[in-house]
Each structure stands twice: as structure tokens, then as C-alpha cells.
Amino acid sequence: MTATLERFRCMACGHEFQEVVQEDEDKERTCPRCRSNSIRKLKKAAEPAE
Numbered sequence: 001m002t003a004t005l006e007r008f009r010c011m012a013c014g015h016e017f018q019e020v021v022q023e024d025e026d027k028e029r030t031c032p033r034c035r036s037n038s039i040r041k042l043k044k045a046a047e048p049a050e
């Protein structure tokens with residue numbers, strides 16, 4: 001199993017944070033600042049296009 005460090009942004013308060021994500025993980029995330037679940041995963045610079 002591969003774990004990668006992904007960047008996330010909270011759509012509610014704009015807080016950006018990083019979290020380790022397992023390759024096949026699909027759990028719901030919450031903002032560490034405001035606890036909103038409106039989280040968007042940011043594209044990594046080196047990530048190839050899908």
C-alpha cells in the first residue's frame with residue numbers, strides 16, 4: 001500500500017493543509033481549523049494528468 005502526502009483546501013474557510021493519504025483510501029475529511037467537510041484535494045505539481 002502506498003501512502004502519499006496530499007494537499008487539501010477547505011472551501012469554507014480557505015485553510016490549506018497536508019495529510020497523508022493511503023492509495024486506496026476514500027474517507028471523508030474535515031478541516032482542522034473549522035471542521036467543515038467541504039474539502040477539496042489540490043493537484044500536486046508533479047502529478048500526471050488523468
Ligand SMILES: [Zn+2]
Pocket residue numbers: 010011012013014015031032033034035036
Ligand atoms: Zn475550514
